Amino acid sequence: MALNSSFDPLARPVDDLSYQQTNTAMEGHRFAKGCVCPQTKDQGTMLELSVIICAHNPRPHYLRRVLEALRSQTLPKQQWELLLIDNSSSDPLMAGCDLSWHPNGRHILEIELGLSASRQRGICESVGSVLVFVDDDNVLDPNYLSAARSIGIEWSKLGTWGSGAIIPEFELEPPESLKEFLPYLALRDADVARWGNVHAVESTPWGAGLCVRRKVAAAYCRLNEQSALKLTGR
Numbered sequence: 001m002a003l004n005s006s007f008d009p010l011a012r013p014v015d016d017l018s019y020q021q022t023n024t025a026m027e028g029h030r031f032a033k034g035c036v037c038p039q040t041k042d043q044g045t046m047l048e049l050s051v052i053i054c055a056h057n058p059r060p061h062y063l064r065r066v067l068e069a070l071r072s073q074t075l076p077k078q079q080w081e082l083l084l085i086d087n088s089s090s091d092p093l094m095a096g097c098d099l100s101w102h103p104n105g106r107h108i109l110e111i112e113l114g115l116s117a118s119r120q121r122g123i124c125e126s127v128g129s130v131l132v133f134v135d136d137d138n139v140l141d142p143n144y145l146s147a148a149r150s151i152g153i154e155w156s157k158l159g160t161w162g163s164g165a166i167i168p169e170f171e172l173e174p175p176e177s178l179k180e181f182l183p184y185l186a187l188r189d190a191d192v193a194r195w196g197n198v199h200a201v202e203s204t205p206w207g208a209g210l211c212v213r214r215k216v217a218a219a220y221c222r223l224n225e226q227s228a229l230k231l232t233g234r
Contacts, residue, residue: 047104048079048128049129050122050130051080052083052126054110054115055084055093056118058137062136062137066140067099070102073144073145080104085109085121086109087113108125123217130152132145138209160213160216162210163206163208164190166188166206167189
């Protein structure tokens with residue numbers, strides 16, 4: 001499990017990015033191989049945040065804690081939506097995960113295996129102005145979404161930002177000989193905010209709790225669609 005509590009923003013200019021989006025926000029279970037972002041969403045349907053969980057055969061008790069943490073968020077549920085992307089799990093997640101507690105909660109099936117395909121599907125189905133990617137073993141602090149929203153409003157030039165504290169919770173305590181390698185598990189506990197326009201490990205937000213402005217996410221989808229090199233798997 002990974003526990004998120006604070007933020008470590010990474011600045012990316014977003015003003016010059018052109019983009020297109022879909023209007024395929026469908027309720028319930030939907031089958032499709034993939035999704036591109038070809039049309040502009042109706043601005044009247046926009047929410048402030050879209051929380052996207054991509055899962056393939058997740059551990060039920062882990063996912064349950066993830067959803068419980070989301071249910072306990074201080075940000076009012078009317079301001080954000082919750083998308084659970086079932087990436088072709090052996091046991092359909094719709095059968096075991098009740099999202100009825102969330103007024104904007106939806107199950108979506110993505111049959112093309114891989115985190116990249118699942119995240120692109122979440123991007124295309126979402127309606128939020130900021131997308132928050134939450135792993136299926138990623139427990140958010142109760143004020144995480146509220147802080148994500150505040151950062152997005154205060155720092156309009158940020159394209160992506162993320163957690164400054166990703167704290168592990170091990171089922172078995174790792175031996176001392178392995179602890180020097182723990183930072184390679186995308187863990188961190190930053191004491192100050194860091195940001196930048198160039199790639200640096202210290203200011204790069206990891207995937208757990210990653211926040212992406214819609215303009216950036218849609219440009220990523222378009223780039224992946226146009227490129228001869230397709231992302232598969234991760």
